[in-house]
Amino acid sequence: GAVVSQHPSRVICKSGTSVKIECRSLDFQATTMFWYRQFPKKSLMLMATSNEGSKATYEQGVEKDKFLINHASLTLSTLTVTSAHPEDSSFYICSASPGGRGLDEQYFGPGTRLTVT
Amino acid sequence: AQSVAQPEDQVNVAEGNPLTVKCTYSVSGNPYLFWYVQYPNRGLQFLLKYITGDNLVKGSYGFEAEFNKSQTSFHLKKPSALVSDSALYFCAVRDHSGGYQKVTFGTGTKLQVIP
Numbered sequence: 001g002a003v004v005s006q007h008p009s010r011v012i013c014k015s016g017t018s019v020k021i022e023c024r025s026l027d028f029q030a031t032t033m034f035w036y037r038q039f040p041k042k043s044l045m046l047m048a049t050s051n052e053g054s055k056a057t058y059e060q061g062v063e064k065d066k067f068l069i070n071h072a073s074l075t076l077s078t079l080t081v082t083s084a085h086p087e088d089s090s091f092y093i094c095s096a097s098p099g100g101r102g103l104d105e106q107y108f109g110p111g112t113r114l115t116v117t
Numbered sequence: 118a119q120s121v122a123q124p125e126d127q128v129n130v131a132e133g134n135p136l137t138v139k140c141t142y143s144v145s146g147n148p149y150l151f152w153y154v155q156y157p158n159r160g161l162q163f164l165l166k167y168i169t170g171d172n173l174v175k176g177s178y179g180f181e182a183e184f185n186k187s188q189t190s191f192h193l194k195k196p197s198a199l200v201s202d203s204a205l206y207f208c209a210v211r212d213h214s215g216g217y218q219k220v221t222f223g224t225g226t227k228l229q230v231i232p
Contacts, residue, residue, distance in 0.1 A: 004160070034219075043207065043224040044161075059219075093160050106220065108153070108160035 003027055004096050006109035013084055013116055021079045021112045023094030029074035030096035034106060035067070038091040050077055084116040119144045119212045123223035130198045131231050138193040138226045140182075140208030150191040151209040151220070152182055161207060167191060178202070198230045 003026040013019050023033060032051050036044040048064075050056040050071035058064045066088075068080040077096075081088055091113055095106035120143045130136045142148055149168055153161040165176025172184045182193045193206060208223040 006160070043222045046219055049219065095161075105151075105163055105166065107163065110160040111158070113158070 002107040004107045004109040006112050010113045018082045023077045023109050025075045025096040028098050032097045033077040034095045035079050036093045086116045089116045119221050121208050121210050121223035123226045125226050127227040129229045133197050136195050136198040138206050140191045141189050142210040144212040146212045149211040152193050153207045155205040200230045200232050203230045
């Protein structure tokens, strides 16, 4: 149980284009979803927290107009990297939490490797 | 503000030997503590958590961790390491002082189990 999927697993795009990454909770309803960015040999950097049906809460320093997050349903959140640049290349990981007591645990997706050329 | 420190970038241990991956934390209130494991090009997998109760917490794959309030530590341990335990391990903390707060992750410790 508690499986989270991400699609695509890898994507290569050209500079200036936009890329959408999907995060789905497959066997539970995710009240809250999180988007992280992971740099090589670094920890996870929380980008934003999204609750179903409301606007995402972005961490300081994360451009909300560049990283668009939509949490339209209890099983799906999307991250769109708009006008991507090479410095946006990274490993993006989502996680989902069932909420309530389950908010203590986050279930992570397998990650998406974005390469911007 | 809350923070987590994992002082070792890498830990090497021989197969069959006990292993310890260190973690210390700082919160203003009561901590919720977690350990996650990440295999190459994979997302994180939950190993165990401390919320309240017994200081020794048992988790997946034979791992356990001991909460030590006086030392503000939550070290991950396993009595006998397996080669398959080789991975990146993250400690995380959340301050449970009322209301939801984000989880802060440590920088990770690479565990290498040598056959």
